[in-house]
Amino acid sequence: MVVMHWVIILCCLFLIVPSGAGQPGIGLSTPVVEELVIDSFPFVYQNQFRVYNKGTEERVFVISVSAPYKDVLDWITVDTSVFTLPPGETRVIQFSVYAESGYQGEYEIAFRPTLLPTQTAPAPGSAMAQLAMSAAYNLTLIVTEEAGSIRPPEAEVTPEKPRELTKTVQELEETKATAVRPFDTPLLINVPAQVYQHEPTPLAVTFAEGEEPTELGFVLVSPSGKTYSLPSEATFSFDEKGTWSALIVIGDEIIAGNPMEVEYSLSKDLQHRILPQYGIFILVIIGAGIGVFLWRRHR
Numbered sequence: 001m002v003v004m005h006w007v008i009i010l011c012c013l014f015l016i017v018p019s020g021a022g023q024p025g026i027g028l029s030t031p032v033v034e035e036l037v038i039d040s041f042p043f044v045y046q047n048q049f050r051v052y053n054k055g056t057e058e059r060v061f062v063i064s065v066s067a068p069y070k071d072v073l074d075w076i077t078v079d080t081s082v083f084t085l086p087p088g089e090t091r092v093i094q095f096s097v098y099a100e101s102g103y104q105g106e107y108e109i110a111f112r113p114t115l116l117p118t119q120t121a122p123a124p125g126s127a128m129a130q131l132a133m134s135a136a137y138n139l140t141l142i143v144t145e146e147a148g149s150i151r152p153p154e155a156e157v158t159p160e161k162p163r164e165l166t167k168t169v170q171e172l173e174e175t176k177a178t179a180v181r182p183f184d185t186p187l188l189i190n191v192p193a194q195v196y197q198h199e200p201t202p203l204a205v206t207f208a209e210g211e212e213p214t215e216l217g218f219v220l221v222s223p224s225g226k227t228y229s230l231p232s233e234a235t236f237s238f239d240e241k242g243t244w245s246a247l248i249v250i251g252d253e254i255i256a257g258n259p260m261e262v263e264y265s266l267s268k269d270l271q272h273r274i275l276p277q278y279g280i281f282i283l284v285i286i287g288a289g290i291g292v293f294l295w296r297r298h299r
Contacts, residue, residue, distance in 0.1 A: 026061070026115045027052030027090075028135040035140045038099065039147050045097040049137055051113045053085035060084050060245045060257030063093060064112040069154070072107045072141070075099040082221045084243045084259040097141065103151035104143045111137045116247070116257035119187060191246045191258045196265045197238055198273040204233045205248050215251040220244055237272065238262045 029050040036045055051061055063081045067073035079094040095111065114134040190204040203218060218230040223242035230236060238244065241264045248256040 025054030026113060026133050026135055027054045028113060028137065030137040034138065035142065036097070038102070038141060038143045041099060041101050041147060043097065043099045046094070047096075048092050048094045049111065049113075050090050050092050051085070052090045053087055053115075055115075056087050058084055058086045058243070058259045059118070060116045060247070060259055061091070062114050062116060062247075062254060062257070064110075064114060065095075066110045066112070068107055069151075071102065072109070075102070075141075076109060078111070080225065082245050082247065082257075084245055102143050102148045104145050104148040105151055107141045107143070109139045109141060111139070116254065118256060118258050119189065187248065187256065189248065189256070189258065191260060193259070194261045194263065195238060196268040197241050197262050199265075199268045200235045200237050200272065202233075202235050203230065203246070206232060215249075217249055219247040219249050219254075221247065 029052070031047050031049065033047065051063075053059060053061075061083055063078055065073065065076050065078060067076065075097050077096050077098070080091075083091055085091055093111075093113070097109075112134050186208040188204075188206045188208050190202065192201065195201045205216060205218065207216075216232045218228075218232070218234070220228040220230065220236065222228075222238075222240045222244055224240060226240075228236065238260075241262055244260040244262055246258045246260050247254050248258075
């Protein structure tokens with residue numbers, strides 16, 4: 001009979017990346033467990049860490065996960081990879097390790113929450129840009145000789161790019177990793193902080209100078225986790241109320257992110273959704289009502 005290994009550890013350590021007054025900052029509360037021994041398969045482990053926004057503004061955070069081999073990376077899942085946090089608020093990130101089989105050896109898993117910059121570099125005439133800030137929780141998995149066979153020769157996963165962003169954001173329910181790329185070219189970003197649900201909203205991002213990469217664009221993440229990929233200039237109608245994340249990407253790599261608050265307005269809903277979609281039916285019903293009224297008056 002196969003015995004399933006279920007481990008839940010809730011004790012935590014507390015790590016803070018300090019921030020000065022008025023500056024962004026990230027805090028990370030991590031489990032005390034830094035090493036797990038896998039002596040048989042299948043193996044299941046569950047735990048959590050907590051991310052803190054230590055700054056003074058609402059910001060976008062992403063969770064990256066890296067591992068030395070693709071099959072080991074596939075053991076890891078986290079419940080979300082992109083989220084926003086108001087200042088002083090926290091977010092609990094659930095993660096799990098599920099391995100049906102594996103090779104013997106030691107594998108270091110790195111969970112890295114990153115606070116995205118809202119800008120990549122100083123735009124002309126502006127103050128210095130904010131930099132991406134991150135903290136990390138490292139977990140070592142040790143597969144014993146009794147549990148796994150010797151690993152055949154194969155290439156390791158590049159730590160800087162363990163998994164493509166596009167695959168990650170399209171599968172948030174089983175996120176593996178994201179890649180955050182430092183970038184030193186100033187951007188001109190048109191991303192409003194507040195918009196209305198269903199109202200068409202123009203979005204644009206361009207470089208302040210120099211040639212633009214053809215893959216520059218947006219990935220919008222809704223409060224429920226749905227994602228939308230857009231080109232660098234687009235008009236988008238937000239279909240959910242709440243806080244969205246507007247990620248600025250070059251291909252599969254995130255370079256910046258901005259939170260967007262989407263609010264509901266009945267007048268905007270009537271103007272941009274109800275009347276365009278159901279206006280003809282409303283007119284038919286009103287016309288039929290008027291016709292019945294006039295017919296009854298002349299009877």
